[in-house]
Amino acid sequence: MASEIAMLSLSSQDLSAIVLSLKVACSATLISTPFGIACGYFLAFGKTRGKAVVEGIISLPLVLPPVVVGYLLLLSFGSNGIIGKFLNMLGIQVVFSLTGAVIASAVVGFPLMVRSIRIGMEAVDQSYVSVSRTLGAGWWDSFFTIVLPLSGRAIFAGMSLMFARNLGEFGATVILAGNIPGVTQTIPLAIYEYTSVPGGDRMALTLCLVSISLSFAILLVSEGINSRFGRR
Numbered sequence: 001m002a003s004e005i006a007m008l009s010l011s012s013q014d015l016s017a018i019v020l021s022l023k024v025a026c027s028a029t030l031i032s033t034p035f036g037i038a039c040g041y042f043l044a045f046g047k048t049r050g051k052a053v054v055e056g057i058i059s060l061p062l063v064l065p066p067v068v069v070g071y072l073l074l075l076s077f078g079s080n081g082i083i084g085k086f087l088n089m090l091g092i093q094v095v096f097s098l099t100g101a102v103i104a105s106a107v108v109g110f111p112l113m114v115r116s117i118r119i120g121m122e123a124v125d126q127s128y129v130s131v132s133r134t135l136g137a138g139w140w141d142s143f144f145t146i147v148l149p150l151s152g153r154a155i156f157a158g159m160s161l162m163f164a165r166n167l168g169e170f171g172a173t174v175i176l177a178g179n180i181p182g183v184t185q186t187i188p189l190a191i192y193e194y195t196s197v198p199g200g201d202r203m204a205l206t207l208c209l210v211s212i213s214l215s216f217a218i219l220l221v222s223e224g225i226n227s228r229f230g231r232r
Helices: 002-007 012-045 051-063 065-077 084-088 098-122 125-134 139-150 154-166 173-175 186-195 201-231
Strands: none
Touching: 002 098, 002 173, 012 051, 012 139, 012 154, 012 201, 051 065, 051 098, 051 154, 065 084, 065 098, 084 173, 098 154, 098 173, 125 139, 154 201, 173 186, 186 201
């Protein structure tokens, strides 16, 4: 019994990794949501020829190895990168910082959100929008009163998928943000560190159980809210 309690104990560094994981996942998801809705709308209703190219670019992080995504982000946000030089002038550091962890998670999880939102918006009956336009409603009115509410379940599902994906993000984060305890070390990075040191298997297993519990809780909450939306 004592050994089981000891196995489930968490150090201050582990608690910090859990808090950072939740902070990174929340920040990346909330920041990405407006852009995800905009991209989902464009992919669902856009008529331009470049839509396929945009869709391909957005979906690239799904098929590329996360390490490749992280390296490309490092080239972009590093001190010699195009974006990095501009941010350095503003005094904003991305590499080896919490900001870098948020950016890496956002880029990797963004395609999941966009795909879910796009599917939800494509399912909206366009006759509702057409009727609202004939009654004098503008584009913004139709979007906020018809398209957005009817695709609400898809938007929330996309946010949930991205949040869960962000909790498990490793490859892009370790390349761009590093593995700094208390600064950028999230749960996956802490697990990796424990597996690379002698006697760290017990703590790695403990964090694995925490990660599984968090992910399962997110899925339960998501299903519960979607069920309530469905009944309405």
